[in-house]
C-alpha cells in the first residue's frame with residue numbers, strides 16, 4: 568500500500584445526512600448539543616442542517632434554530648445544504664457562511680431528490696452560486712449516485728466528471744463525490760477517481776461513501792492511494808438519503824478516525840470525544856448506531872487507541 572497523504576480533512580455530515588433520514592424527531596436542543604460535542608471532538612467542518620423544503624425532508628425543518636443556537640467555534644465551519652434560491656435566502660437570513668449545493672450523476676435520482684433534471688439543477692444553481700459567493704459564502708458541490716443509481720443502475724465515470732466539472736465551473740471550491748447507496752468497490756473507486764483526476768486536481772475532490780455494503784473503509788483506502796485527502800463521514804454511521812431506497816448510513820466517523828490514527832494520518836479528531844458526541848444523540852434514535860468502533864465500545868470493549876503506527 569502506498570499512501571502519500573499525511574493529513575485528512577474529515578467533513579462531519581451526521582447532523583445533516585444522518586438525522587435527515589431518521590424516522591423519529593430529534594429535539595432541536597439535542598441536535599445543538601450533538602453538533603457542539605462534535606466540534607469539541609476536533610471536527611473542523613460540521614454540516615449543521617439543510618434549508619430544503621420541510622415538506623420533502625421534515626427532519627431538517629428546524630435548521631434555522633439549530634444554526635442560530637450552536638455556540639459557534641471560530642475554528643469550525645458549519646455548512647448547510649441549499650437546494651435552490653429559497654434555501655440560499657434562508658441561509659443568508661440565518662447568517663450561514665458556507666453552503667452546499669447538490670445534484671447527481673443520474674437523471675432519475677436527481678428528479679426524485681430535488682425534482683429537477685441534471686440540466687435544470689444547473690440552471691437553478693447558477694444564480695444561487697453567484698449570489699452565495701457575492702455574500703462571501705463558501706460553496707461546496709455534491710455529486711450523488713457517482714458509483715451507481717438506485718433507479719438506473721450503472722453510472723458512467725465520464726458523467727461523474729461532467730457533473731463535477733460543471734459544479735467547479737459554478738465556483739464550488741470542492742466537489743464531494745457521493746456513493747449515495749453504498750454500491751462502490753475499491754477498484755471502481757480508483758477508476759472513477761482516475762477519470763476525475765484527468766481534469767480535476769485531488770485537492771478539489773472529497774469522497775462521500777455510504778457504507779450500505781460494508782465497502783466504505785476499503786473505498787477510503789483506495790481513494791487515499793489516489794491522493795484524496797478529504798472524506799465525509801457520519802458520527803456513529805448515521806445516514807441515508809430519504810430519496811434513495813435502501814440507502815443506509817455514511818462511513819462512521821469513528822471507524823474512519825480509528826483507521827487513520829493507525830496509519831499516522833493526522834485528522835485532529837479525538838476518538839474518545841467522538842464517542843461521547845455519538846452518545847448524545849444515540850438515546851433519541853429508535854435503533855442502535857451502526858458504526859463498528861462505537862458498537863465495540865458499547866459491547867463492553869474499552870475505547871482504546873490504535874497500535875503504534877507503522878511508519
Ligand code: HMG
Nearest residue numbers: 618619620623650653654680681682709711712745747808
Ligand atoms: P418542489 O416541490 O419541486 O419545489 O421541490 P417547489 O418550488 O414547487 O416548492 C414546493 C414547496 O416547498 C413550496 O411550498 C415551496 O415554497 C417550498 P408550498 O407553496 O407548497 O407551501 N420550498 C421550500 N421551503 C423551504 N426551503 C426551501 C424551499 N424550496 C421550496 N429551500 C425542492 C423542489 C428542491 C424544494 C425539493 O425537492 C427539496 O427540498 N429537495 C431536497 C431533498 C433532500 O434534502 N434530500 C436529501 C439531501 S441530498 C443527499 O442526502 C445526498 C448527499 O448526502 C450526497 C450523497 O449521499 O450522494 C448530499
Ligand code: MG
Nearest residue numbers: 584745747808
Ligand atoms: Mg449522503
